[in-house]
Amino acid sequence: MIELYYLEEADSICSNRPRMTFVEKDINDWVPRRMSLMNRDQFKPEYLRLNPKAQVPALVHDGRVIRESSIICEYIDDLKTEPALKPKDKAEVAHMREWIKEMDESGYQATASLNFVTKFRLTQDIEKMEERWKRVVDLDRLHRQQSCIREGMDSLYVVRAIAFFDRILGKIDAAMADGRQWVMGDQLTLVETNYAPFIKVVELLRLIHLFLEGRPYASAWWERLTSRPSYAILDDYPGQREDDEQVHAVSGAQVADRVADIIQETRERLNSK
Numbered sequence: 001m002i003e004l005y006y007l008e009e010a011d012s013i014c015s016n017r018p019r020m021t022f023v024e025k026d027i028n029d030w031v032p033r034r035m036s037l038m039n040r041d042q043f044k045p046e047y048l049r050l051n052p053k054a055q056v057p058a059l060v061h062d063g064r065v066i067r068e069s070s071i072i073c074e075y076i077d078d079l080k081t082e083p084a085l086k087p088k089d090k091a092e093v094a095h096m097r098e099w100i101k102e103m104d105e106s107g108y109q110a111t112a113s114l115n116f117v118t119k120f121r122l123t124q125d126i127e128k129m130e131e132r133w134k135r136v137v138d139l140d141r142l143h144r145q146q147s148c149i150r151e152g153m154d155s156l157y158v159v160r161a162i163a164f165f166d167r168i169l170g171k172i173d174a175a176m177a178d179g180r181q182w183v184m185g186d187q188l189t190l191v192e193t194n195y196a197p198f199i200k201v202v203e204l205l206r207l208i209h210l211f212l213e214g215r216p217y218a219s220a221w222w223e224r225l226t227s228r229p230s231y232a233i234l235d236d237y238p239g240q241r242e243d244d245e246q247v248h249a250v251s252g253a254q255v256a257d258r259v260a261d262i263i264q265e266t267r268e269r270l271n272s273k
Contacts, residue, residue: 002030002079004072005050006057007037010204010236011119011248013111014069015057016197021073023230024085024193070100073190085190096184099191102168107198109144110161116148117158118205118251153258162262165202168195169211173218181224196225200234203241205252210260 004022006015022030035041035056042054050065051058059066059075066075077085086093120129129149136142147155175183183191199222202208212219225231226241240246244253 001060001062002027003033003060004030004057005033005035005047005060008032008034008236010234010240011111011115011201012056013108013197013201014055016200016234017069017194018057018059018072018076019233020196020230021076021085021190021193023233024188024228025076025080025083027076027079070104070190070194073193077190085188085193087184087187087189092184096189096191099183100194103195103198106164107168107195109157110164111198111201112141113144113148113155113157113161114165114205114207115201116145117152117155118255119247120145121149121152122251122254123247153255153262159262159266162259163266165199165211166263166266169199169215169218172221173215176217176221182221192225193230196231197234200231201248204246204248206244206249207252207256207259210256210263 004018006012006019008015010016022028035047037056041047042051042056047058048054050060051067053067055067057069057072059072061075066072074086087096126149129145133142133146136145144157147157152158172183180186182188183195199208202211203226208222212222235241243249
């Protein structure tokens, strides 16, 4: 039996990685174990026995626990041979893992920073945030959240987040300039299922066009990826991507001009070297 403990939300980036991978692998016989951060499910004793870090998601296969979202995705890919989400060539597999490692190392912080400077900062009461911070034990996470809320678009965490997404989408554009369909070639791989949930948050914020402007290959890649059924299941409700009244869209619109300025400043700084 395969069980996935996860958050069913459009911006739950780590939970959405294995969900998307399951669809691409055409694996449907897994048991959903939905969790809620508001209910503090991740801190309940029964879940802490699965993941002592209180991080979501966790996959349980015949009683054995697999943790960390990118590792879970690779485990899912190994459950059946076809369709393969890894290249056949071993060197190419290593290159694929380099791409995923880059998102693992910087993508989470970047996405969280954008979420906090928009959705949380513009919609959450500061008193509630102060109460929330009393329960955060990870100092890096605490400092990042406080900086994004208190300093807004002037937070260095936010500037770094914008620079990261601009760099990674520029890298994708350059990689695909040879006409390939997907990052690793003509085969969709775990790069796509690991990257899409992160970039989806940028799309929900209605900021994706700022990063894709002047990048035709990355734009075409994103259009292909977002048209797949595996991507569609990540929405909280049908039509969320087009709903300009949803909280991400409303809050993202309020910072769009500043995001555009930071992107321009970042590119000018890099081009001057």
